[in-house]
Amino acid sequence: MIHIKTNIKKGGLWSLLCFLLAVSTVNGQSFFTAKTLPQSDRYGTITTRLVPEDIVRLIEERNLNFDEWSSFFYVQTSPSGPAVLGAYGIETNHLSFTPKFLPDPNIKYLVTFSYPKLAELLSGQIEETSIYSDVASFEPPEATQPEVISFIPKLHDVPANLLRFYVYFSAPMSLQNPYDFITIEDKNGKALVDPFVIVPEGLWNIDHTRLTLLLHPGRVKQGVGPNMTLGDVLLAGNSYTLKIDPAWKGSSGEPLKEAFTQTINATNPLRGAMNINNWALKAKVNNGIGILTVVTDHPLDQPLAQRMLFLRNMEGQILPVQINFENPEQLQILWRHQGSQELELLIDPRLEDVCGNTPHYAFDLEGTERTPSQEELKIKFKIE
Structure with missing residues (x-):
């Protein structure tokens, strides 16, 4: 086409x-x-x-x-x-x-x-x-009730300094203010005050089917104003519930099919930069398809990882790949194997874990500053 x-x-x-x-x-x-x-x-x-x-x-x-x-x-x-x-x-x-x-x-x-x-x-x-x-002229589309079909990170327990949630819907959502319909409650049912960065139209993908909920970075990052006055959004050892009101409408005008709730168990904060030298890689070939299993040292931000991990052969060619996550700390990269027994996993230095840490930068440590790096990050591996 x-x-x-x-x-x-x-x-x-x-x-x-x-x-x-x-x-x-x-x-x-x-x-x-x-x-x-x-x-x-x-x-x-x-x-x-x-x-x-x-x-x-x-x-x-x-x-x-x-x-x-x-x-x-x-x-x-x-x-x-x-x-x-x-x-x-x-x-x-x-x-x-x-x-x-x-x-x-x-x-x-x-x-x-x-x-x-x-x-x-x-x-x-x-x-x-x-x-x-x-x-x-165009016939109006058939109205369908949207529903939440996925929630990321897919973790039972999350670090208390988590930076983002991603909510996926079955159909495009309306332009209503998302924060009118989303709350985080503590174990007593009390709604947290100002947990999110408020963007009235929401942080959406182009199809309006994935919403990014950004926890207030000024409260996540240690030693800055909002953190000093309001405290952390999530406290380690506490349990919370994220709720989405079913009154929220999709772009078709129909409300959500049902309410959505997600339990959030906050564990110890994850502070410190990622170290790719601690990643474990294992590659094999099955029926002409290369399969690289990667176990990381930090749980990765999955949507970012989909755009920031690449495979390159020894001739310098970037290979088309499919990335599947078993969980935020383990993923598989699939490609069509064409004979190369040695390849490289390339990592964009801007890749973040679920807490905003990169291979060069710890997001919420007091006094640290983000220092952009153009250094190429790569891990060589061989097919077994």
Whole structure:
């Protein structure tokens, strides 16, 4: 599939003229379709159904940039309305346009496809002269109740100076303030005061399905103002319960399927930098798949580790890998084995454990300062 980001800039008299002169069907069939993408309530797609396959191939061979795409295929909210941001694509012999933002079921989209403009672009390789234009709209997605499907770190006991929680949802959540629905209570049911860094819109991934809850670093880090006045968020030896109110709504408008609770047992703080020399590595090959098991000295921040651990062969090539966590202190890295018996595990020096410690830096020790390092961290290993 080709994906090209675009800012479409068509409008005024040209768009109005195309709209007035264009047709919208071929032999009674609609030239365009608009639908919500499968398993997503954030995006939709507009597809040209009846462009001949040989013309689609000519377009695909050109590897068009967005200016070229938008010269013959463009989308607006009206003949003279604002441009629609989005991405073009070719898939299964159809041309498509995907709006960047959630399509509004209440808005009609003007879609135009101009063969004359395409002929200019392809230097006369096609003779078709029709202009097709139609009004497209999107059906609202089916409403489903979201639910919490995962909570990280997956630890029964957590260090008292833990820095982050991650909450995963089955569907995109709404833009409501997350902290109106999330509390941490002590063993007596009393809610903790200001445990989180408050970001009103929340710290979300792009799909709005993973929320990062950042425990207040000023209270976690020893010897700084908030820690001195308010104290630690979690105290070693105490038990807490994180609760998520089921009144919180997903982006579909439906509330959570059920309340969520997570027990948090705080143990001794984990202070001090990670030491990769204490990591244990063991590699083997099974049915052509390399399997590297890594046991670390600190429980890792799993989402960060997914982006900051790499494998490199002795020829200097970075290998595509899949990283699976047994728990925050043990993970497996899988790759397609192609004969190399010796490889390197590369570690981004910014990698953190669950308490914000890196291989060069202890997060919450009084008087320590973060010193960025460009040093390449690597561990060589051999396949058994």
